[in-house]
Amino acid sequence: xxxxxxxxxxxxxxxxxxxxxxxxxxxxxxxxxxxxxxxxxxxxxxxxxxxxxxxxxxxxxxxxxxxxxxxxxxxxxxxxxxxxxxxxxxxxxxxxxxxxxxxxxxxxxxxxxxxxxxxxxxxxxxxxxxxxxxxxxxxxxxxxxxxxxxxxxxxxxxxxxxxxxxxxxxxxx
Numbered sequence: 096x097x098x099x100x101x102x103x104x105x106x107x108x109x110x111x112x113x114x115x116x117x118x119x120x121x122x123x124x125x126x127x128x129x130x131x132x133x134x135x136x137x138x139x140x141x142x143x144x145x146x147x148x149x150x151x152x153x154x155x156x157x158x159x160x161x162x163x164x165x166x167x168x169x170x171x172x173x174x175x176x177x178x179x180x181x182x183x184x185x186x187x188x189x190x191x192x193x194x195x196x197x198x199x200x201x202x203x204x205x206x207x208x209x210x211x212x213x214x215x216x217x218x219x220x221x222x223x224x225x226x227x228x229x230x231x232x233x234x235x236x237x238x239x240x241x242x243x244x245x246x247x248x249x250x251x252x253x254x255x256x257x258x259x260x261x262x263x264x265x266x267x268x
Contacts, residue, residue, distance in 0.1 A: 105130050105160055105167045105196035113191040116184045121146075121175035126198040129183070130160070130167040133191035139170045141185040141193070147176045158199045165192070172198055 110132075111117045121127060129151075131139050143151065151173050158169040175181070185193040 105162060105194050107162055107165070107167070107194050110192045110194040111185075113185065113187040113189075113193065115193075116182050117193070117195070118180050119143075119183045119195050120180050121173065121178060123175055123178045126172050126174045128154075128158075128169045128196050128198045129171040129173065129185065130194045130196055131170050131185070131187060131191050132165045132167050132194070133187055133189045135189060137187045137189035137191065139185065139187050139191070141171055141183060143173065143181045143183050145181055146173070150175055160199075167194065167196075169199065 109117060113133075119127070129141055141151065151171050154169055154172050160167045183193075183195065185191075187193075
């Protein structure tokens, strides 16, 4: 889930005030989240009378989305036992707005972020390795070239000093 899709996951167009009710369409097996926008922390209570007990739970982690000037906090998740339209009623100790949205998939976002960071470091490591190999090979080539050019003169072979080959050393007869 990207940041853009996280913001769109809250259906702010169908929000309702504390004490109000909203008809919500649920699909069996698809978890929805209930979000609240209120100033400060306040006790939130939501009820879906026609849904089986245990369908509505408090999430283990917090998740907030800011859209415009409002911050929406996920307070409950609903996993319906059957598909259908249900009346959702929510109240809060503070003045609040409620909205239903998709359940955020934070793990996927975190995983993608860590993967991107990992790929960045892998690219940096590859660039460093390529630079090191190139530097070593160039240095080796320079040393080999210098040794080869110092071993033989530029024009022709060595000059003949001393007796010609094949004659024994000693006085000339």
